[in-house]
Amino acid sequence: MPSAWPPGLPRTLEYPEVGAGAIAVGAANRWGERPAFVRGGEVLTFAELGSRAARFARGLRAGGVRPGDRVALRMANCLEFPVAYYGTLLAGATFVPVNPLLPEPVAAAQIADADAVRTIVAADVARICDGHGDAPIPPPADGLAHLAYTGGTTGESKGVCLPHRNVVVNSLQYACWASGSLPDTDADGGLTLDQVGSPDEWVTPLGEARVVNLTPWFHAMGTIAGLNVLLLTGTTSHLLDRLDPMAYLADAERLGITSIGGAPALFAALLATPGIAERDLSSVRLINSGAAPMPVEMIERLRALCPEAVIAEGYGLTEVTMGATMSPTHRSGLHKPGSVGLPLFDTEVRTMALDGSGETAPGERGEVWIRGPQVMTGYHGRPDATADVLADGWLRTGDVGVIDADGYLSIVDRLKDMLLYKGYNVYPRELEELLAAHPDVAAGAVVGRPDPSVGELPVAFVVPARAGVREADLMAEVNQHVVAYKRLREVRFVESIPVSAAGKVLKRELRSRLG
Structure with a gap:
């Protein structure tokens, strides 16, 4: 019988009291010389990432950055990015992601709104690391880890305040769900995983996954799923500079990638590529999608292309660090095309009537509300906007959804996108x-x-x-x-x-x- 909840995993997790920088420490200790990130002919191992992040942290401190200061990273995906990201966290500073493609006035306004004391680009990273020791640094667990700005797809971008606990929790929620694991720590306080799930259900062991990554790290999905989850699971990530479907598929086939992750726009581009049906994607065991719901027709085409892969959709937004739900990733899981899955560990999701009359019954449309340890503390400098969306720990998402009798959520639309006709x-x-x-x-x-x-x-x-x-x-x-x-x-x-x-x-x- 198909099961909804991951077999062998509890409904609640024990989250270690560590800072988000512990993700890099644990990965360096556990995965060592395994490649973490590959770009062209350059390789950054997990051990090298850990040592360079420590040097970067010491370099920031030597340059006057203090715990709680905001540091803006303005760069595309490159080998310098994870060094700067984890180094910022290890220094006790707050990571402020900035899209490098933003027009200069828009980027400057965002950096100013964040009160950032430094703005780092890729060319700065080696200089900041230079001359500093690489001994492990105890990861601070207090204060803000991320001050991440919303995408502004429906309005003005706002800074989302995410403490270290939020980042640790949400990274573990997705890493454990995807791999059948439980959280753990090592002797240095590094964050790691214990894979307890059956290998018949989660067929890719920790430390053996390979992906091609295009998800931008300056976005919530990229930071959590494209960085933190990959480090926790020991995944090797091959970086592409831009979406070139032919190059993506050639790399996927050559490398024998084990999963494909991204937004529906990526899958649409791949499915439109001439000759995709002749590509050997038999190594793919998991296809996961986020950022927007996948059309059912797209899911059916992907299933035909990769019959051995579990197709799982997730749902979230920057205000919940990254995400709140996910379809089952274990092989015997109950999968429902068009659904974005179940609430993750320690997460509650409900739908509230649009007329304000209370919680809706199963199968009825309503606004999606979320409560859990990954929900933001508020918008930076915007108490009124915070009060509009947070109440008694619940976040009003502005999305319209339906929860069925099994607890699966389907997203119908954005409230702001809904039309009124007569x-x-x-x-x-x-x-x-x-x-x-x-x-x-x-x-x-x-x-x-x-x-x-x-x-x-x-x-x-x-x-x-x-x-x-x-x-x-x-x-x-x-x-x-x-x-x-x-x-x-x-x-x-x-x-x-x-x-x-x-x-x-x-x-x-x-x-x-x-x-």
């Missing part, structure tokens, strides 16, 4: 699922165009999959599957759908094109 709620994701399933659509997104007579009209932006497709024909074919008030009123063909660095569709940009 008083009816119209959820763009329902239309986007229909577009994703259409053979003539490579990508699509739906937003509302204000109309004084009815409220809002659904408009689809579509990347056609072939030449000769007509907007009117596509709209008619989609509309035959929905009731009248949900119908598309316009289809616009575009060359690409704008997405954030994390792979989320930038609907505010699409709305700006409506005029």
Whole structure:
């Protein structure tokens, strides 16, 4: 019988009282000379990462950085990034991730808002490390580990305050869930894992996983899943500078990668690559997705491509450090396409009626609320915004979801993306699922165009999959599957759908094109 909860794992975990820097210490001690990160011909082993992070921490302190100071890291994924990230944490400073692609005024405003005392780019890292010892540093466990800014996909970006405990907890929640493990520490106070789950359920032992990584480390999903979880599980990560689907698939085949992780935009690009069906991806045992829900049609295509892989979706947001739910990753798990899984260890998820009448029944739509040890302490310098979303430990996410009788969560849409047409709620994701399933659509997104007579009209932006497709024909074919008030009123063909660095569709940009 398929099971929902990971067999052999408890509902609650014992989280060691250590700082987030203990992740690097534990990985260096346990995995030693195993490659942690590979970029081109360069290799950074787990042991080298631990020693360089310690030198970087001492370099920051020698340069006047004190515990609690904010240090901004403004760099793309490179071998210097993890050194600077873990070094910042070991120094007792707060990591402030900054997207290197942000326009200069926007980046400067974010750095100023964070009260950062230093801004570090990749070229600075070797100089800061130079001349300092690499003996292990006791990882501070107090204060803020991250001051991470929201993606701003629906509005203004805000700084999210995440203490060390949040980062440790959320990293362990996902690492243990994905590998069938329990938290542990070593003699140096380094954070590590004890893999207690059956190898028949979790077929990749700790210290043997290999991935190709494109998830940006300046984003919550990248920092937690693309750095911390990989160190905890002893995973070797091969870095690509940009999304080149052909190069990605060639590396995946050559390296025999064991899992593929990313946002739906990555999977869409891979599935659209000519000849993908001929690629040997038999080594892949886990496909995990986050940042936005995957269309059901995409899940079915991935399952056909990698029949031995477990496909698992997760759900979260920066305000919960990274995430709150995950589909089962064990092989006998109960998997439900279209669902983002169950609440993780020590996490509660409920849906609240949009009219304020209380908690909804199973199967009814409502706003997703989350409570758990990974929930932020608040927005930096914004008490009013904090009060708007936090109440009695619960975070109001602004997402609309459904929880079924088994406790599985499905995300329907963002509250801010929901349209009102003559008083009816119209959820763009329902239309986007229909577009994703259409053979003539490579990508699509739906937003509302204000109309004084009815409220809002659904408009689809579509990347056609072939030449000769007509907007009117596509709209008619989609509309035959929905009731009248949900119908598309316009289809616009575009060359690409704008997405954030994390792979989320930038609907505010699409709305700006409506005029």
